[in-house]
Amino acid sequence: MKLPLSYYLNQDVIFLAKDLLGKVLFTEINGDITAGIIVETEAYFGVIDKASHAYGGRRTGRTETLYTQGGVSYVYLCYGIHHLFNVVSSVEDEPHAVLVRAVEPLIGKEIMEIRRNMPASKTAISSGPGSAAKALGIDRSFNKKDLTENEIWIEDHRIKYSPDEIVSGPRIGVAYAQEDALLPWRFYVRGNKYVSKPRS
DNA sequence: AAACGGATTGGCT
DNA sequence: GCCAATCCGTTTC
Numbered sequence: 001m002k003l004p005l006s007y008y009l010n011q012d013v014i015f016l017a018k019d020l021l022g023k024v025l026f027t028e029i030n031g032d033i034t035a036g037i038i039v040e041t042e043a044y045f046g047v048i049d050k051a052s053h054a055y056g057g058r059r060t061g062r063t064e065t066l067y068t069q070g071g072v073s074y075v076y077l078c079y080g081i082h083h084l085f086n087v088v089s090s091v092e093d094e095p096h097a098v099l100v101r102a103v104e105p106l107i108g109k110e111i112m113e114i115r116r117n118m119p120a121s122k123t124a125i126s127s128g129p130g131s132a133a134k135a136l137g138i139d140r141s142f143n144k145k146d147l148t149e150n151e152i153w154i155e156d157h158r159i160k161y162s163p164d165e166i167v168s169g170p171r172i173g174v175a176y177a178q179e180d181a182l183l184p185w186r187f188y189v190r191g192n193k194y195v196s197k198p199r200s
Numbered sequence: 201a202a203a204c205g206g207a208t209t210g211g212c213t
Numbered sequence: 214g215c216c217a218a219t220c221c222g223t224t225t226c
Contacts, residue, residue, distance in 0.1 A: 080220030
């Protein structure tokens with residue numbers, strides 16, 4: 001059920017970003033369990049990716065998490081407000097990561113409603129990286145957590161999407177990355193309501 | 201000690 | 214669909 005450490009050591013972050021679609025992301029906070037099906041991701045390709053925080057081998061207090069062995073969470077604050085959740089992958093000193101941009105609520109929807117202050121009938125409840133993290137209760141305290149432990153983890157529920165259900169396109173909000181902004185490293189499930197815009 | 205800038209959101213039209 | 218608020222952690226001086 002729970003993805004093993006070996007899953008995260010895969011050195012092909014593009015494959016992982018695709019493969020994580022359909023996997024189920026869990027958190028447990030004070031006994032409250034919430035979970036959502038991952039339906040949108042982006043791959044960040046380590047030191048050679050201008051959109052990555054680790055571009056050029058940049059190594060600071062914040063980015064240090066990216067350089068750990070795979071199977072760890074990387075959570076950082078964006079725009080001073082939003083917590084963005086990433087899965088660190090590959091081996092130590094290879095700072096590859098997958099950003100989770102949207103989940104489809106699966107377990108603990110009423111808890112998500114409280115965290116997001118909106119009914120679960122609204123797709124905005126977990127659409128977009130900041131919203132998905134908030135619905136799952138993920139904040140900065142979840143940075144550098146071991147994904148094989150019991151605070152935050154990912155399970156395989158055998159949800160499988162066929163190749164034509166998986167759409168790829170340019171990543172969102174990375175215009176500053178110049179030519180790398182055009183790389184088709186965003187992946188999402190075709191037709192899923194929770195995928196953030198743009199959907200084409 | 202101070203400036204920077206962003207892997208966005210949501211409210212409004 | 215467009216546009217503007219927001220704001221603190223991170224980085225650097």
